[in-house]
Amino acid sequence: MNYKDKILVSLTDDTSRLQLFNDQSLEQLVAAxxxxxxxxxEGPYxxxxxELQFGFSVPKLGVLDGMWSPVGGGEKVEARFQVSGLGDGSSVWVDALWRGAIVARTVPANSKITAVQNEWTEVETSDGKVQQGAVQVTFAPPDNSAPSPKRLPITAALLIRDEGFSVTDLLSESKHIREQLxxxxxxxxxxxxxxxxxxxLLVAWIxxxxxxxxxxWPGGTAxxxxxxxxxxxxxxAGKWLAQEGIGLVVTP
Structure with a gap:
């Protein structure tokens, strides 16, 4: 079985699906x-x-611009229409469409400022009168409560690719798919x-x-x-792609 089919089959099973999405992958999806x-x-995530839909597709959309006017002249009317089924191929294909969420853990905010006091006095100097003072800041005790779960809704188009793919082509394809969806x-x-x-809409590369x-690939040192x-x-790569709204799911 080739890589793409192996991953797709793994996504259909509740247990093997969870093994695909480790904590690092989920963290990068959230960042995207x-x-x-x-x-x-923070994690664990x-x-x-x-909902998971496999082999998901939507019709490709094209745009038609035009105008018309009454017979014999008159005011012209401009129009723009979105028409499906134009271009090479009639549909945009996504290996799987994931609707759901990623649950993260919220970290309690520590060292909250509870009070600020200041005192100012006027003093004479060789340069004239100046203001000098002191500021006292009071902090609350650290919050030692346990992190609580935070649900982050996700809708993601999953694209499965084996090694040898073109990064340029897949990046362009990802943006086109997102636009169409x-x-x-x-x-x-x-x-x-x-x-x-x-x-x-999130796009995820598996x-x-x-x-x-x-x-x-950039990254790492000698x-x-x-x-x-x-x-x-x-x-x-994950940090760069996150800026493009693309998450990475990397498998062994």
Whole structure:
């Protein structure tokens, strides 16, 4: 069985599916979907699969621009139509569409400021009168409560690729797929309390770890062993792709 079929079959089983999404992959998916710098969250992470659709497709959409006017002249009317079935092939294919969530853990905020006091006095100097003072800041005791679960809704288009794929082509394909799916109303529902990234639909690449054995990937330093280099390159790639709204799921 080839890599793509093996992963797709694994996604159909509750147990093997969870083994695909380790903590590092889930962390990178969250970073691609949300502005994590504005959130006090940490692992362990847990994926929630409310719905998985396999071999998901939507019709390709094209845009037709035109205008018309009454016979004999008159005011022209401009129009734009979205038409499905145009272009090479009639559909955009996604290996699987995941609707659900990733559960993270919220970290209690420590060292909260509870009071600020200041005193100012006016003193005479050789340069004239100046203000000098002192500021006293009071902090609350550290919050030692345990982290609590935080549900982060996810809608993700899963694209499975074996080694040898073109990064440029897959990046372009990912953005095209996202655009088409969003036009069909497929996206994560907006939650004003969560700092989500601008793309309302996550794209996730499921790829083998050996992809990052390629020395052309940035990341890592001289002297690292093969495993450390692979992890460093994967981490660097994950941070870059997160800015594009793309998460990485890396398999052994």
């Amino acid at each position: 979907a949300y502005e994590v710098d504005q959130m006090n969250i 847990q994926p929630i699969f409310e 969003i036009s069909e109303g497929i996206q994560t529902k907006r939650d004003p309390d969560l700092p989500r990234r601008k793309p309302p 790829i083998p770890g050996k992809v990052f054995d390629d020395a052309d 002297g690292m062993d093969a495993t450390a280099l692979r992890d460093a390159r994967r981490d660097t």
